[in-house]
Amino acid sequence: MSAPATPAGAPPAGSPRRGPLAIASLVLALVLVLIATSVPMESNDFWLQARIGRMIAETGEIPRTLLFPFTEVRDRAFNMHEWLPSVLFHLFVSTVGEDELRLVLGGFGLLLFALAASLAWRLTRSFGASLLLALLAMAVANYRHYLRPEIVALVFLLALLHLLVAFQQDGRRRRLLWSVPLAVIWANSHGSFLLGPVVAGIFAVGEAAQAAWPRRSHGMAAWAGAARQAGGPYAAVAAAMALASLLNPLGWGMYQFALQLTTSEAVRTILTEWQPTLSPKYLGRRYIVLFLGVLAAALALVLVRRDRLRWTDWLLLAAFGLLAFRALRFPVLFGFVAIVPCARAIGLRPPAQVERRMVGAATVLAACALPLVLKFGNGYGAWPYYAPSANFTLMMRERIEDPDLRGNVFNHAVLGPELIYRAWPRLKPVVDTRADSYGDAYYVAVIDLLNDETRLRAFLDEYDVNYMLLMREDFDDTVRHMKALRQDGWRGYFQDHKAVLLYRSKPKAPARP
Known part of the structure; x- marks a missing residue:
């Protein structure tokens, strides 16, 4: 048995801890x-x-x-x-x-x-x-x-x-x-x-x-x-x-x-x-x-x-x-x-x-x-009444929980978890935050689709994607400027300061021979 590292019987040196200041x-x-x-x-x-x-x-x-x-x-x-x-x-x-x-x-x-x-x-x-x-x-x-x-x-x-x-x-x-x-x-x-x-x-x-x-x-x-x-x-x-x-x-x-x-x-x-x-x-x-x-x-x-x-x-x-x-x-x-x-x-x-x-x-x-x-606020700028987050706003939650919305969703990984929590299997995401399980190749490939309109359109058609759920900055910086998506029938369904929900308003074009 090893000896104690600190003396156990040292005399106390006063106890100010019980005072008003303590x-x-x-x-x-x-x-x-x-x-x-x-x-x-x-x-x-x-x-x-x-x-x-x-x-x-x-x-x-x-x-x-x-x-x-x-x-x-x-x-x-x-x-x-x-x-x-x-x-x-x-x-x-x-x-x-x-x-x-x-x-x-x-x-x-x-x-x-x-x-x-x-x-x-x-x-x-x-x-x-x-x-x-x-x-x-x-x-x-x-x-x-x-x-x-x-x-x-x-x-x-x-x-x-x-x-x-x-x-x-x-x-x-x-x-x-x-x-x-x-x-x-x-x-x-x-x-x-x-x-x-x-x-x-x-x-x-x-x-x-x-x-x-x-x-x-x-x-x-x-x-x-x-x-x-x-x-x-x-x-x-x-x-x-x-x-x-x-x-x-x-x-x-x-x-x-x-x-x-x-x-x-x-x-x-x-x-x-x-x-x-x-x-x-x-x-x-x-x-x-x-x-x-x-x-x-x-x-x-x-x-x-x-x-x-x-x-x-x-x-x-x-x-x-x-x-x-x-x-x-x-x-x-x-x-x-x-x-x-x-x-x-x-x-x-x-x-x-x-x-x-x-x-x-x-x-x-x-x-x-x-x-x-x-x-x-606290260490990350949060108060008991507010915390900065990517969580859905109340109005976005109402849209996502609409039972009429069904199908595949091309989404930002950060928005995937709450989409799954509130709407799966009625709505199915392309990715969520489990990067360790998805693997580097898949995770990076999904992210890169937003930087290549041609590949993104092909992906949306191949998997019959009905909705896109994007962070507001991704929509404003990239997707908003993809004119061919609008020709494919993509329209805004709902947007707020955090996220944008798009839907395909008409059937996808038939595959080219």
């Missing part, structure tokens, strides 16, 4: 978190997952193919790596309704905040440090607070960090058994399940090095034995999680999918979230500025208090710091993982004077952030 800080923090996270459902992917979740609930089976498109691609295998959250999202819609999903997002916000604060509390026993670190982590993560499987995966990541840090402190191996069911659920929820074995592996290497380094002059047998004893339990967790993750519908294929996704050219060039974090286009965005600010503060703290950090802390910072710069979707991970080294740098039960300063800092942070969020 209460005010907590209230302000909770209000801030609720306002920043209780926003309307913005993610277009949600509709697809909720529809698949409904199918699973009704049939008891997970769809094995793409199923929804009208082209031959419908028979291609579907990477059902997020089927469990799909069922959960269907239950959310059934319980609170489509218009109150902000309550679910707010609930996830409070849950993540509580897990982040309690993780910091494990390492510091400081109210001020816990509140401050949790607020900063939520600030970094808020730009991706969407109702997507990723939000469930963040809960799993924090739960794993709790398990590993708790074992660092008390050495109770039995608690590590929880990592196995956690790995199974994670692998059936999101492609980030790979982080489970990776994080456990980082703890294994870090704790092994922590134990071996002081014994490096005592001979290989001494330092190797210490390394095995300290790092062995974490290595066992990493191996167990890697094996348990195979309990999913794809088996080993889930690993292949997760690795292939990161190398997909279509994903990395078309999807914003896979763009490099420091891309010039996004460098001035509020969430990038927040991330860089928190990163700088974290680095300053750990460098000043570097004598308190363990090898594991440095490895976590290095691994997730580098990952955060790889793509726009990854800084959120750094925000939560950095709690561990930052809390360790603050130390267990800081002196009363330091505690008061941290409570004051948390109060000032929440008090300053609250009016900014009220005025400018």
